Amino acid sequence: MKANSAAPVFAALGDETRLAIVARLCRSGPQSIVQLTEDAKVTRQAVTKHLTLLEGAGHVRSARDGREKLWSVRTTRLVEAQRWLDQISRDWDSAIERLRILVEADLGLGHSTRSGPGGLTSSTRSRTVVAARPRRGDG
Amino acid sequence: MDRIEKSVLLRAPLERVWRAISDSKEFGTWFGVEFDAPFVAGKAMVGRMVPTQVDPEVAKLQEPHRGARFECTIEAIEPMTRFAFRWHPFAIDPNVDYSHEPTTLVEFRLSPEGSGTRLVITESGFDRVPLERRAKAFTANEGGWEHQSKLLEKYLSR
Numbered sequence: 001m002k003a004n005s006a007a008p009v010f011a012a013l014g015d016e017t018r019l020a021i022v023a024r025l026c027r028s029g030p031q032s033i034v035q036l037t038e039d040a041k042v043t044r045q046a047v048t049k050h051l052t053l054l055e056g057a058g059h060v061r062s063a064r065d066g067r068e069k070l071w072s073v074r075t076t077r078l079v080e081a082q083r084w085l086d087q088i089s090r091d092w093d094s095a096i097e098r099l100r101i102l103v104e105a106d107l108g109l110g111h112s113t114r115s116g117p118g119g120l121t122s123s124t125r126s127r128t129v130v131a132a133r134p135r136r137g138d139g
Numbered sequence: 140m141d142r143i144e145k146s147v148l149l150r151a152p153l154e155r156v157w158r159a160i161s162d163s164k165e166f167g168t169w170f171g172v173e174f175d176a177p178f179v180a181g182k183a184m185v186g187r188m189v190p191t192q193v194d195p196e197v198a199k200l201q202e203p204h205r206g207a208r209f210e211c212t213i214e215a216i217e218p219m220t221r222f223a224f225r226w227h228p229f230a231i232d233p234n235v236d237y238s239h240e241p242t243t244l245v246e247f248r249l250s251p252e253g254s255g256t257r258l259v260i261t262e263s264g265f266d267r268v269p270l271e272r273r274a275k276a277f278t279a280n281e282g283g284w285e286h287q288s289k290l291l292e293k294y295l296s297r
Binding site for chain 1: 143145147149150151155156159160165168169170171191193194197228256258260262265
């Protein structure tokens with residue numbers, strides 16, 4: 001995971017220091033408070049406060065490594081974002097197959113498929129269909 | 140992560156595919172939506188979800204959404220080459236006002252290929268959509284994002 005692709009995901013946090021911490025964790029993997037403070041322009045105490053906040057929001061988690069506490073990013077949010085895109089992608093696959101049925105069916109027939117998709121086989125559909133979802137535009 | 144792109148070769152002439160995409164009635168036939176007016180560039184379209192007329196199997200799945208409001212704003216109509224509109228992805232909750240949320244841009248690009256038509260569909264702008272909205276589409280248990288963002292809000296207001 002690159003920090004720049006993670007940035008929009010965490011933009012909602014709206015704080016540069018916290019975003020920098022998350023970006024650092026994305027870039028460098030698990031870090032201790034000491035390591036994170038080296039990079040930050042704020043005190044260790046402030047970093048601790050930010051981490052606690054991020055942890056509360058489910059963006060980071062900590063694990064003990066000997067005497068040290070190591071902080072890392074939780075990828076759940078990113079996974080959710082990906083699932084969302086996957087769903088929209090499947091909706092488009094389904095819509096494209098319906099468009100195909102329409103435009104390929106009347107090839108040489110001279111009428112639309114409103115009379116029914118006769119002659120078409122289900123093999124033209126590549127995958128399990130997903131119902132199109134109602135959407136709204138700029139309104 | 141910002142875009143989805145689909146490229147497909149259709150065994151139909153360009154003019155046929157263009158009509159199926161740019162004619163609001165024909166668009167509705169396969170997509171599963173009903174408009175009262177033709178597509179006009181710059182116009183905000185309001186339609187109603189209806190089951191598709193080309194695939195009974197899908198139509199059955201779309202039946203529960205019948206009558207749901209469908210909105211999009213036409214961005215561009217460039218005959219035989221490009222049709223584009225904006226909408227709100229995953230605007231599935233009829234009780235939510237999505238009008239202030241960022242939209243995604245959907246583009247259909249057509250070009251002749253052999254005796255058929257190459258269609259490239261691109262939906263872009265996902266980075267602008269709040270993650271909370273994306274997550275909500277899947278969070279069946281409401282303990283997820285909503286709870287966490289409230290928690291965050293509480294922390295920030297300290």
